[in-house]
Amino acid sequence: MxxxxxxxxxxxxxxxxxxxxxxxxxxxxxxxxxxxxxxxxxxxxxxxxxxxxxxxxxxxxxxxxxxxxxxxxxxxxxxxxxxxxxxxxxxxxxxxxxxxxxxxxxxxxxxxxxxxxxxxxxxxxxxxxxxxxxxxxxVRAATSLIPPDMARWEHILSVFEGTGRNMSESARLLNMHRRTLQRMLARGAPEPGHTPHEAA
Missing domain, CATH: 3.40.50.2300 (Response regulator)
Structure with a gap:
């Protein structure tokens, strides 16, 4: 060490x-x-x-x-x-x-x-x-390092990068429709405190 x-x-x-x-x-x-x-x-x-x-x-x-x-x-x-x-x-x-x-x-x-x-x-x-x-x-109680909507966004991007930006494979792993994933990625990160709702 x-x-x-x-x-x-x-x-x-x-x-x-x-x-x-x-x-x-x-x-x-x-x-x-x-x-x-x-x-x-x-x-x-x-x-x-x-x-x-x-x-x-x-x-x-x-x-x-x-x-x-x-x-x-x-x-x-x-x-x-x-x-x-x-x-x-x-x-x-x-x-x-x-x-x-x-x-x-x-x-x-x-x-x-x-x-x-x-x-x-x-x-x-x-x-x-x-x-x-x-x-x-x-650490102070109830401190959130990343807001839930941003954590979800981070997870989606992590999966997308992990599959080599394979849209179909990422959608399968995230259990969502390919078009839904495309729309979310095109829209970008959510505003703080706002969680996007997408129809499957």
């Missing part, structure tokens, strides 16, 4: 006294620094940057324990950061933050090596839980 992994390991599955280092990559400075303060309050060493190139430099120089990156950073993709982590710091845990409607890109991020992804807005405890560093009993 390398030093970074050792710092994050805890027998109860929650973060310990020496919580390790986190790099937050986001061009939304207000959100990034609010998240950084929350992690600092929990004992982590936190660094924030707002560009892909700077993030890649930090990953190569300091090998943070966790990298949290937005999917879109100015006119660049956070997926470039994920690829850099895989090449330069393979033991680093990575999480991609996505906005609604970007679930497809998040699936791609996982395939590129991202440890997890999570929809914005997300708080520190939600992120730590998704990364397996915080026991669920420590």
């Amino acid at each position: 390398n030093q970074a992994a050792a710092r994050l390991e805890h027998p109860t599955g929650t973060y310990g006294l020496n919580h390790g280092s986190i790099l937050i990559v986001d061009d939304d400075g207000v959100f990034a620094h609010r998240l950084a303060r929350a992690f600092s309050d929990r004992g982590f060493e936190v660094e924030v940057c707002e560009t892909v190139d700077r993030a890649i430099e930090i990953v190569g120089d300091r090998h943070p324990d966790i990298v949290i990156t937005d999917l879109r950073i100015h006119d660049r993709s956070g997926l470039d950061v994920i690829e850099a982590v895989r090449a330069l710091s393979s033991q680093t845990k990575t999480l991609v933050l996505t906005g609604y409607g970007n679930i497809h890109s998040a699936v791609v991020a996982v395939k590129l090596g991202a440890t997890e992804f999570l929809s914005k807005p997300a708080d520190a405890d939600e992120i730590l839980e998704v990364l397996g560093l915080l026991d669920k009993s420590h």
